[in-house]
Amino acid sequence: MKGFRRLLYPYAVWVGAFIVVPMLLVMIYAFTTSGNSVLTFRLTLANFARFFSDSIFISVLWRSLKLAFITTVICIFLGYPVAYAISRLKPGSQAMMVLLVTIPMWINMLVRTYAWRGILxxxxxxxxxxxxxxxxxxxxxxxxxEIYTSLSKMDPNLLVAANDLGCDNRKAFLKVTLPLSVPGIISGITLVFLPAVSSFFIPKLLGGGSFVLVGNLIENYFVTTGDWNFGAAISLIMTIVVLLSMRLTKHFDYSQED
Amino acid sequence: MKQNKQWGSKLIIALALIFFYLPIIYVVIFSFNSSRSLSNFTGFSLQWYKKMFENRTMMESIYYSTAIALIATAVSTVVGTIAAIGLSKSNRVIKEYVTQANNLSMLNPDIVTAIGLMLFFSSLHVPFGFGTLLLAHIIFCIPYVMLSVSPKLRQLDDNIAEAALDLGCTPVQALTKVIIPQIKEAIVSGALIAFTMSFDDFVISYFVTGPGVNNISTYVYSSVKRINPSVNALSTIIILAITIVLVVMNVVPLVRERRRKKNEKMA
Incomplete structure (x- = not known):
């Protein structure tokens, strides 16, 4: 049985080459400026200084965070009632509704976004x-x-108990259902906020180029101007900001559990 | 009161579904439009479908998306399953390293993974094109396959494979006859996730593909600068294909289940 562990070795090498090394390259590029060869590079903070000294870059980053945050909040307020409504249906119809919500997700994201262009x-x-x-x-x-999954795991007897103990429906929802669905909301936030911060084709397709986000900045420096070092620095800053905000959410999750 | 609540629930769900399906229906309708307009339906025509089939780049994008998704799914499912089996038997250090690297790949914003791979390929002077596109898809699909297979492996009883070895199975036989059959469902769902991730991907493809190689996502992205109603036709074909696959996948088990129950009743 122990012999099976050898099956992991090739993949461990693969991971080093194709996941770890590319990430290191992003960091190396972010801390160097162009013109350096791989062998003689000198580390510098110039790219970061350039980013933080220009109010335009800061405002783009701020706009992206704001957009991702508001998108996440809207998704919670629209998504919760829908998830709750689905969880109250008969089990058969629940599966059907989950399928109906899932089908559009299978259609290519670009195609779905393109579809809105005509309407808007x-x-x-x-x-x-x-x-x-x-x-x-x-x-x-x-x-x-995500919210539906956490709601459907809930034991309905808890609500009966809450009612027996004198809670009305509203109170039972606030004291029992809502707290139990927090893990679903948290994993929902991860799935919405994270990709929303860095998204760049939705603003480009629907905002018509006049609504620049940090993803568009990175695209611009890599594809159009070819300043890969500065582009790498921007993506590193974005990643750090995203990771910090996720830490914050996780922290909220744990304090709920205590 | 109970009745009222049911209606409230149904109304909320109906509104959500209208929101989700409105653009899809819109695209399908306007793919049959006789004019270029995306807002006025002037009459029925199949001209955009004809234009689509005549457009080589467009047809190639369907081919590339499908080919890459199929190959990347096959390779990442095999590699991911083998690696996950190895992972389940490994010691802490290497396990932690591979798991963290996989998490890095899945949690990193797509655009960061994308530029990382772009810098990697260009440092090695690999020409951008079909090869880099395929390799990138395999790289980001494997962690999802492992994520799907690993929990199932943890539930397995080690003694069963051990017994197979004691009874004279070679390790390969223990793998193919004992372990893999027990995790078959998780492998299939891992493969499905890999296929969707690959077929749906835009960001990573956009940064690692080369001239002349477009998948559906990068094609749509590059063609939105001007209004091109053939994209509606392309979208309609994709919507149709995916709906058929999903309905078949979800309805076939239901029918089978019903038939099984019927048989049980008759017996």
Missing amino acids: LETNLSPEAKVYIGMVYNFLPFMIL
């Missing part, structure tokens, strides 16, 4: 509003499914 093209909505619609549309199913 002739409306007078601001680019920002259009981007929000696209974001919520793409990420809402994740939130619904």
Whole structure:
């Protein structure tokens, strides 16, 4: 049986080459400037200084975080009632509704976002509003499914007990159902906030280029201007900010459990 | 009161489903439009389908998306399953290292994984194209397969494989005749996740593909600068294909289950 552990060795090498090394490369690029060869590079903080000394870059990062945050909040407030409503249906219809919520997720994300273009093209909505619609549309199913999963695991007897102990329905919901569904909300937040911060094709497709996010900045430096070092620094800053905010959410999750 | 609540629930679900399906229906309808307009339906025509079939880049993008998703799924399912089996028997250090690296790959924003691979391929002077695209898809699919297979492996009783070895199985036989049959379902669901991740991917593909090699995502992205109603036709075909696959996958087990129950009743 111990012999089976050897099956992991090739993949351990693979992971080093294709996951760890590329991440190290991003870091190396972020801490160097162009013109350095791989052998003689000198570490520098110039890229980071450039980012934090320019208010435009800061405002783009701030806008991305705000957009991701508001998208996440909207997804919670729209997704919770839907997930709750599904969890109250008969078991057979529950499975059917989950399937119906899942089907659009299987259709290519670009195709789904493109679909909104036609509808929104002739409306007078601001680019920002259009981007929000696209974001919520793409990420809402994740939130619904996560919250639904945690609600469907709940023992219905708990509500009966709460009622017997004198809670009305509203109080039973606030004291029993809602706290028990917090883990679902938290994993929903992870699935929405994380990709929302770095998304760049939704703003480009629906915002028409006038709504720049940090993802668009990175794309621009890698694809258009070719300043890979600065692009790498921006993505490193974004990753750190995202990881910090996820830490914060996790912390909230644990304090709930205590 | 109870009745009222049911109606409330149904209304909320109905509104959500309208929101989810509105753009999909819209695209399907406008793929049959006789004019270029995306807001006025002027009449029925199949011209955008004809244009789509005549457009080589577009047809190639369907081919590339499908080919890459199929190959990446096959390779990542095999490699991921083998690695997950190895992982379940490994000691703490290597286990922790591989798990953390996999998490890094799954939790990192897509765009960071994408530029990492782009820098990696370009440092090695690998020409960007089908090869880099396929390799990148295999790389990001494997962790998802392992994520799906590993929990199932943890539930397995080690003694069964041990017994197989004692009874004269070679390790390979123990693997193929004892372990893999027990985790078959998890492998299938891992493969499905891999296929969707690959077929749905845009960000990583966008950064690692080369000139002349577009999958559906990168094609749609590059063609939205001008209005191109053939994209509606392309979308409709994808929607149709995926709906058929999903319905078959979900309805076949239901029918089988019903038939099984019927047989049980008759017996």
